[in-house]
Amino acid sequence: MLRQLCNQSEKTRNKQLKMKKSIMEKMKVTETVSETILQVSNLTKTYGYELRFSDKLKFGQQVRGALNVSFQVKKGEIFGFLGPNGAGKTTTMRAILDYLRLDSGKVDILGYDHRNDRVEIRKQIGYVPGDMALFENFTGEELIEYFGKFRPIDQEFLQELRSLFRVKLHKKIKNLSKGNRQQVGLIAVMASKPSLLILDEPTSGLDPLMTANFHKVLKKLQKQGVTIFLSSHDLAEVQAICNRVGIIRNGEMILVEAVTDLKAKFLQKLFVQFKGENIPSKEDFEQVKAIIAVENTIPHIFNLKIGKDVGEVLKFISKYDIVRFSCEDADLEEIFLQYYK
Numbered sequence: 001m002l003r004q005l006c007n008q009s010e011k012t013r014n015k016q017l018k019m020k021k022s023i024m025e026k027m028k029v030t031e032t033v034s035e036t037i038l039q040v041s042n043l044t045k046t047y048g049y050e051l052r053f054s055d056k057l058k059f060g061q062q063v064r065g066a067l068n069v070s071f072q073v074k075k076g077e078i079f080g081f082l083g084p085n086g087a088g089k090t091t092t093m094r095a096i097l098d099y100l101r102l103d104s105g106k107v108d109i110l111g112y113d114h115r116n117d118r119v120e121i122r123k124q125i126g127y128v129p130g131d132m133a134l135f136e137n138f139t140g141e142e143l144i145e146y147f148g149k150f151r152p153i154d155q156e157f158l159q160e161l162r163s164l165f166r167v168k169l170h171k172k173i174k175n176l177s178k179g180n181r182q183q184v185g186l187i188a189v190m191a192s193k194p195s196l197l198i199l200d201e202p203t204s205g206l207d208p209l210m211t212a213n214f215h216k217v218l219k220k221l222q223k224q225g226v227t228i229f230l231s232s233h234d235l236a237e238v239q240a241i242c243n244r245v246g247i248i249r250n251g252e253m254i255l256v257e258a259v260t261d262l263k264a265k266f267l268q269k270l271f272v273q274f275k276g277e278n279i280p281s282k283e284d285f286e287q288v289k290a291i292i293a294v295e296n297t298i299p300h301i302f303n304l305k306i307g308k309d310v311g312e313v314l315k316f317i318s319k320y321d322i323v324r325f326s327c328e329d330a331d332l333e334e335i336f337l338q339y340y341k
Contacts, residue, residue: 036108037196037227038073038096043105045095065091067251068105073229078222080242080259081231082336088251089231090130093200097127110195123151126194130201130231132185140169140176140184144191151192158191164213179205190217193226200231215241239332247336263329267292270304272317273324280320288316305334 045065066088073079083089094100096107098114107114109121134143144153162169167176167183176184182205190197197218203211218228218241232238238245239259247255255262274280285294285302290309296302300323306313310327317325 035075036072037075037110038079038229039106039108040072040092040096041070041106043069043092043095043107044103045091045100046103064088064251065100066095066248069248069251069253071246071253071256073227075227076222076225077243078218078228078230078241080238080245081229081248082235082238082245083248084233087248089248090200091251092248093198093229093231097198124194125196125198126189126192127198128185128189128200128202130204132182134173134181134185136174137172139172140167140187143173143184144169144188147188147191151194153191154193157193158187161187161191161217164217165210177205179207179210182206183210186214190221193221193224195226197221197226197228197230199228201233202230203232203234203237211237235331235333235336245332259332262335263332267329267335268306268310269328270306270310270313271302271324271326272304272322273301275300275321275323278320280317285316288313 044067047063047065048061069088069092071079081089081093091100095102096109096114098107098118110124112121114121135146138146144158147153165183165187167180167187169184169187173181173184182202186202203214206214215237218230222228230238230242242259244256244258245262246253279300280302282294282296282302285291285296285304290306290312291304292307293305294302295304304313
């Protein structure tokens with residue numbers, strides 16, 4: 001009898017442990033899902049039509065804007081979206097917002113379907129397009145008040161934005177320069193502290209001081225849990241403020257990676273200065289597999305670009321007398337250009 005009770009007790013404990021494990025796994029999955037603010041899956045968008053009767057006979061033309069673009073943006077991160085003009089950045093961003101209808105694919109924003117739940121999504125996101133068109137007969141103050149009718153404005157944060165940007169909000173927008181118009185648009189969009197900010201070339205037209213102030217604002221919003229999806233041509237800007245970066249080329253996503261990981265693993269720059277008569281030649285360096293490029297404009301001094309295997313290079317140069325030596329990660333611009341060669 002006692003053995004039977006013990007067996008039953010053991011079965012009960014095992015059952016409880018399994019239930020607890022199942023609950024914990026579900027909680028973990030829910031937590032992981034909730035961390036993804038923007039999920040883009042196989043987004044495809046083409047422009048135009050093409051009627052093809054044979055390889056030689058066709059009418060019209062179809063242009064690819066985005067092809068099977070997939071990535072995700074996590075809560076509280078600043079995600080940089082990179083690519084030259086015509087690569088598909090703006091097409092992707094407008095398709096995400098359902099301003100352009102997808103040919104295929106799926107987009108979830110804040111857990112909502114971007115097409116079926118547009119109204120709910122609009123309540124929680126802020127969007128600054130690259131070619132922001134504002135009501136020209138409004139003053140900056142009137143525009144901010146108008147935006148406030150759609151989403152409550154954080155008045156304390158609005159005052160902070162006023163002091164940082166210093167644009168004259170009492171003036172009519174038609175009388176403002178391009179940079180000042182951009183500032184008005186940024187203030188109006190950010191004043192409500194939306195959960196997700198989608199920014200297409202937001203610093204276009206801003207001077208260096210205003211750009212620096214804008215970066216401070218983004219960093220502050222990030223600390224408060226706001227998620228930022230940022231398209232930019234300025235690689236220094238992306239490197240300075242973004243956690244992860246996605247690179248798009250010819251409508252296809254070719255890379256999604258943390259900025260720090262990308263810099264660390266892709267390319268390193270090595271400076272070395274030798275002394276004496278016994279020094280390696282440029283041709284000697286070019287025989288080392290890990291070395292991508294060699295620059296030798298001054299005698300005894302070499303600037304090298306190397307891949308992952310630093311050890312192979314160190315082993316090679318250790319045969320010679322070295323005066324100076326330094327090694328650093330490549331910047332994002334160099335990495336970006338490597339992907340577009």
